[in-house]
Amino acid sequence: MSAPHVSVLLNEVVEALEPAPGKLIVDGTFGAGGYSRAFLAAGADVAAFDRDPSARRFAADLDAARFRLIEARFSQMDEVLGEGVADGVALDLGVSSMQLDEAERGFSFLRDGPLDMRMGKDGPTAADIVNTAEPAELARIFFVYGEERQSRRVAAAIARRRAESPFERTVDLAEVIERALGGRRGAKVHPATRCFQGLRIAVNEELSELEAGLAAAERVLKADGRLAVVTFHSLEDRIVKGFLAERAGRTPAGSRHAPPVEAGAAPSFRLLFNGARAPDEVEVAANPRARSAKLRAAVRTAAPVWRAAA
Incomplete structure (x- = not known):
């Protein structure tokens, strides 16, 4: 419980x-x-x-x-x-x-779920943005809303990967971001945390x-x-x-x-x-x-x- x-x-x-x-x-x-x-x-x-x-x-x-x-x-x-x-x-x-605790909402990479992140039931999902936004726009979202300093590197890695197959799951996206940022290196906070925050803020305006x-x-x-x-x-x-x-x-x-x-x-x-x-x-x-x-x-x-x- x-x-x-x-x-x-x-x-x-x-x-x-x-x-x-x-x-x-x-x-x-x-x-x-x-x-x-x-x-x-x-x-x-x-x-x-x-x-x-x-x-x-x-x-x-x-x-x-x-x-x-x-x-x-x-x-x-x-x-x-x-x-x-x-x-x-x-x-x-x-x-x-x-919302964080429910994997099917897609807010957290701690529980694998669909890449959704919508607080309501309308509008584009996180997957829609990750799979269609221009790399420059993704970098802006991660930098401005997530305060991720290496936002361009992350956006480029996402663009390369989605050309092969679209993103659908939270853990999949988190792993790509983690690799783009050079792994955890003993960090207490997961490397994908800031980008996930930025994406969530963008999805829900x-x-x-x-x-x-x-x-x-x-x-x-x-x-x-x-x-x-x-x-x-x-x-x-x-x-x-x-x-x-x-x-x-x-x-x-x-x-x-x-x-x-x-x-x-x-x-x-x-x-x-x-x-x-x-x-x-x-x-x-x-x-x-x-x-x-x-x-x-x-x-x-x-x-x-x-x-x-x-």
């Missing part, structure tokens, strides 16, 4: 959002429902989002009078719920533990989804509503940090993922605390997935939503 799912920084997220009776909390990344259960236990109503239809099995025992699960991207939360209706929004980013989701949270929150975001790698954290700093009036606007926003707008958020909070040693020991996690949180002001510049 697998170990039960543990939500990362759960106590810190609950403390940041202050769920209570009469409040509506949006769980933007339902997963196995760890955050949603904690919000419900505190008396709040919960609207949860997950684009993965298989997540519904984790919601079967939740109180339908106070909870609903919406099969959609979290960037659609304001479209589904309306603007200015939520008291809190939680986002736990990245791939869920359940995770960074643009995050940008859109943060803007949607700004729209869905009431004045004094709270936003809490848990990230797991530097690409995500930079986007969240930049968004909150910008909306709190602490930095000039601008992002390479999002369109420019209006200049001189009144701050739509104030930071709940400076910097990011990390899990303590006890949590990391109990849940290794928490090791790289960071929590950033902010409170919605009464200022109007920032609009995209013309």
